[in-house]
Amino acid sequence: GDSVTQTEGLVTLTEGLPVMLNCTYQSTYSPFLFWYVQHLNEAPKLLLKSFTDNKRPEHQGFHATLHKSSSSFHLQKSSAQLSDSALYYCALSEGGSSGNKLIFGIGTLLSVKP
Amino acid sequence: EAAVTQSPRNKVAVTGGKVTLSCNQTNNHNNMYWYRQDTGHGLRLIHYSYGAGSTEKGDIPDGYKASRPSQENFSLILELATPSQTSVYFCASGVRGNTEVFFGKGTRLTVV
Numbered sequence: 001g002d003s004v005t006q007t008e009g010l011v012t013l014t015e016g017l018p019v020m021l022n023c024t025y026q027s028t029y030s031p032f033l034f035w036y037v038q039h040l041n042e043a044p045k046l047l048l049k050s051f052t053d054n055k056r057p058e059h060q061g062f063h064a065t066l067h068k069s070s071s072s073f074h075l076q077k078s079s080a081q082l083s084d085s086a087l088y089y090c091a092l093s094e095g096g097s098s099g100n101k102l103i104f105g106i107g108t109l110l111s112v113k114p
Numbered sequence: 115e116a117a118v119t120q121s122p123r124n125k126v127a128v129t130g131g132k133v134t135l136s137c138n139q140t141n142n143h144n145n146m147y148w149y150r151q152d153t154g155h156g157l158r159l160i161h162y163s164y165g166a167g168s169t170e171k172g173d174i175p176d177g178y179k180a181s182r183p184s185q186e187n188f189s190l191i192l193e194l195a196t197p198s199q200t201s202v203y204f205c206a207s208g209v210r211g212n213t214e215v216f217f218g219k220g221t222r223l224t225v226v
Contacts, residue, residue, distance in 0.1 A: 006156075043218060106155055
């Protein structure tokens with residue numbers, strides 16, 4: 001079945017350094033990929049979504065590129081901020097008529113320190 | 115912004131008891147989901163629905179039932195609660211699977 005893999009459980013960075021959180025996936029179809037962010041004691045909310053064309057989605061300084069050849073959708077930011085500390089989930093949906101199932105990875109906790 | 119309301123927000127249940135978690139959305143979204151969140155496992159899909167009257171099994175449906183009596187409401191039912199079902203449960207809704215979903219604030223369930 002479909003699956004999402006996030007290899008890092010915890011990423012600790014110093015403020016100002018670049019961020020890269022890994023996400024790879026397995027899917028029978030051509031899925032849509034998402035990044036959700038969850039701050040402490042809050043609900044997850046959408047950060048980014050892949051496009052069907054080659055546009056690179058960006059939001060709050062974060063960006064991600066869908067690479068179908070490597071089945072990856074890594075999240076990047078050029079300079080980490082303290083407020084970026086949160087739990088980040090990569091998620092997958094098949095889309096189309098069968099695309100009602102939304103599957104999440106195990107999440108990566110990003111801790112940004114001064 | 116889309117509103118998803120979960121009740122109760124906190125629940126303590128006894129082993130073997132029946133627990134019902136409720137979710138209401140006023141966004142007229144077709145899809146609704148129930149997830150549980152556990153450290154080391156992330157958000158795992160229990161049941162989902164793509165409209166009133168439909169329920170589909172997610173990845174970990176054992177021990178759970180779901181009910182979607184209307185577009186707005188989606189319930190998760192634990193007929194015989196066990197301590198392994200202690201977790202934080204999130205309900206979410208969305209227009210379709212390939213669009214943004216909106217989460218409720220979660221229900222913290224403790225089974226003793």
